[in-house]
Amino acid sequence: MFSGKQAPDFDFLFGEAWYRKIRESDYPIASGYLDGVEIIRENAHTLIPKFAHDPKMLLVLDPPYICTAQGSYRQDDYFGMVQFLRLMSVVRPPFIFFSSTRSEFVDYLDWVIESKQNGWERLSNYQKISLQTSLNYSAKYEDNLVFKF
Known part of the structure; x- marks a missing residue:
């Protein structure tokens, strides 16, 4: 299918x-590429606090875009504004966020810092690559990599 088109199920896809x-x-073999890296898949609200004081932890975050259609995620637990705010309450540097202009993530960060909301220091002086x-x-947008080390 053309890029940007999503299939909600196999019947649609095969049609x-x-x-x-x-x-x-x-593809070239990449044996050993992730040797020594521990990959954990767990809800961020329970995982991040477990490692909050570990200086070796790097948060790589790609949450669903807030305020956009999330039908393609098909998760039992909808990731909405409350889940986003819970995630942001436990995020601390070093972090890498994937975002785009399809969400208001960068505007949110700027507002938190400018108005000195709770935890603003953890987000201040972030950097962005666009x-x-x-x-x-017809579908153009700006992809962002937001990070702070």
């Missing part, structure tokens, strides 16, 4: 036109 994008060669991108010929 769409497909375009040949199959690799004709294998990239103009597009999903297809």
